[in-house]
Amino acid sequence: MLPVLYSFRRCPYAIRARYTIAYLNVPVNLREVVLKAKPEALLSLGEVECAAAG
DSSP: OOOEEEEOTTOHHHHHHHHHHHHTTOOOEEEEOOGGGOOHHHHTTOSSOOEEOO
């Protein structure tokens, strides 16, 4: 199972994370987040850009 990267398209920190992951050819399951409707799985991780494995 691939790690999950929750991301917001216009966030500069998320852009850096996606760029680095792509540059390193690290496979991830990318999930774009709508800030007005954050998924419960993301909220349980905290309020920062983060990747969750599992």
